Structure formats: C-alpha cells, structure tokens
Amino acid sequence: MSERKVVIPGEVIFSESDYLPGDNTEKREEGIVATIFGVAEESNKLVRVIPISGAYQPRRGNVIIGTVVRMIPNGWFIDIDTPEDAFLSLSEVPRYVNRGELAEVLDLGEAVVAKIANIDKRGIDLTLRVHGLGKIEEGLLVKINPNKVPRVIGKEGSMINLIKDETKCQITVGQNGIIWISGPTTEDELHAKKAVEFITENFFMEGLTEEVKKWFEENKKE
C-alpha cells in the first residue's frame, strides 16, 4: 500500500490472510481490522494504524516540557498537559539547592524540559539528571497536538533539522506536544513557529519535508 488511508475502528484494512497485525490493529476472521481512528500504514506485510487525535498518554522515558504550578519543601509539581500534574523531586535536580530556596532554581510559572523517570500508582515522576534537560530561560513555547509530534520531528529528525537550519533557532520538541523555540531574534522564533504550524496543518500530506522546503522558499524572512 503506497498511499496512506484513514481508517475507523472496526474497518477492515486488508482482507488477505498473509498480512500481520501491528500497532492498533487486530486479526479477525474478516482480515486485519483497525481498532483506533487513524492513518493505516503497511510495510513488509506488517500493518499498523497511527492515531491522529486524542489525549497524550505519558510513557516512561519521554522528554516533555511543562510549567511549575505548585511547590512543596521537597520538590515541584509540573503541569505537563496530562490530567494529573507530574512531580519533580529535589533529589532529581543535578545541583545543590539551599533548604527552602527552591524558587532560586525553579519558580512558579517557569518552564522546564524534563524526562519522565517513572510512572506508577502514585503518579508521574520527573528527572533532570540527564544531559540537555533543565529550566527554560528564554524563547517561545508553542502547543501542538501530541499526535503530530512525530511529523514535526520527521524521519531521524529530518524535519526538525530543516527548521533549525532555515531559522537558526534552537528547537526542543516535548513528546506532550509543547515545543520550545529559542532563536537570535523574536522574528526568527516567530518564523519557526509559523513553520511548525504549517506542518501541523498539513500533517496528512505525503513528502511533507519537501513541502516544507518549498514553504521556506516562498515564505522567506524579509
């Protein structure tokens, strides 16, 4: 199957028996059936469906971007766009923090890039003990649908590198759909934001990287 196909739950994608069910599909008597609303893809007889809408499901190891909403003596509560706030413990910050001086490191309303260390019954735990994570000092935060994050990053980062090169901005994409853009000037940042919006509006298109290249030629920064 060369073209992408939108499928609904219960729809038969292939009725031949030699296909294998992948993510979000099921093998039934009538063939390979989608169990989610999304776009069907096939490679080497393996069929899978990629969801195109819905809420963000946090997974361990995801790098996410959130803002501080609450502080307690041993850590911060971070809103990461999930129903429940995530917790960043004091011990997961790789620097010395004076007792009662948490606000010096991270204050209410400040944004942070963090990694999900663990998810269990009590909630979501975050960590900053990985290279490249930490507080966001300046820049622009853009919110997109979390299901479109893979399109913004592209195959092996091709899309995000293209935007970085064209706009000279530093871009960090959180798996929860929040994107941090930091560039030399505000104009550069807004230019990058427009590119991201172009991708999310046209996420369904084939050969999107080429289309974005064209878009950059047409929409040069003056």
Add this chain to the structure above:
Amino acid sequence: MTEEFKRPDGRKIDELRPITAKVGIIPNADGSAMWAFGGTVAIAAVYGPRKMHPQHAQNPEKCVLRCEYNMISFSVNDRIRPGTNRRASEISKITEWALEPVIQLEKFPNQVIDVYINIIQANASTRCAGINAAAMALAQAGIPMKSLASSVSIGKLDKQLVVDVNKHEEDWEEGEGPTDIPITMTPDGRITHMQLDGNIPKEQLKEAIKMAREATKKIHEIQKEALKKSVEARE
C-alpha cells in the same frame, strides 16, 4: 396494510430523517461530535482516558466509562428544569451499557473516560442521537475500540413498524398506541442495547430487530464518512 400506511411527515416506513453528522466541534475536548436526526440534535464531548477521581471508584482491571446525558432547558417546547433528573440518569446509564461492549476498556486500568452528551434540540430518539454522537467522539478521541456503535429507534404505531420515530409519532393515539424500541448495534449486526416501551408480539419484535439492522448499517456509513471527512477537511 403495509403499502397504504402513511406516516404523518410523509416518510416511507424504513426512511430515516435527514441526518447531519460532524466530528471535532469542541476544540477543548479530546474528541467531540454532533449528530442530528431531523429536529433532534445531540452533541457529545469525550475527555480522557484520565485518572479516576475519587480513587475508590477506580477499577484495577479496566477503565471506567462514565457518561452523562443532559437535555438543555431550551431543547423542548416547555422549558425543562435544568440539571439531572430520573430520566437523564437512566439514559446516562443506558448509554454506558450501549457503548461499553465496543470499547477496549482493559487497556486503561484505574482510569476513566468521560462522555458528556447534551441534547440541544429534542424531537424524539434523543438517546439514539446521543449514542451515535458519542461513538464518533470516542473514535476521534483516539480510544481503542472494536468497532463503532450505531443506534436507531424503531416505533410501532398501532400495528405498523416504522424506523426513526419523531415526537409526533411517539405520541401516537390511534389503535394500539405507540411502542418505542431504541436499539444499538455494531456494524456486524450484534445488539449492544435494546429497550422496549409498550407492547409488541414476539414475531413483530424479530421483524423490528431486522429493520434496525438495516437502518444501523446506513447510520454506520454516515458515521464513517463524517470521521474520514474530519481529517480531509484539514488537508
């Protein structure tokens, strides 16, 4: 008798009212949809799967489906008192039972999916419109499902079976009076919900189920088309 029977609005006995279906009407929700059977308009919003609160209501084996059916006070000719009443809580429960069999609830233990159904205009068959809208909204919310669910009401007016009753037919006064049978089915014709309000002989009930099977097939096609259109519109 079958040939001569005239419905008050001139429809054929197996004809549905004009249907409007739209997906993605509420930006704030994870999934949303609108369904209209003629003058009956239902909107549904889905939130979740999300953490169940209070904690004692969590189910460690599977996700909880929580539906809330509500008729807006201006949806009928005589203003109804806003808020939940006996009828609304019954239909909320019925909607949960109609939709639970098609959702893969075991994938999200301890969590909850909230479905809010509002009837903004009522002209009979509101629970069917609500279920149809909710099924589309659940699909758009990216919730794993075995299939969609489609709902239709079969009416018995005196002795004649008709598809998709409206308010005028629901208050039928001649002969044996009205019987209302809302039925929800999966596209392969399995029943997830059926109610019966009135009297009906056994043989005729079988016929009613057969009629519902045909009508839900049409409804399923419209749901499918609306969902696919919601993606292409953004292309």
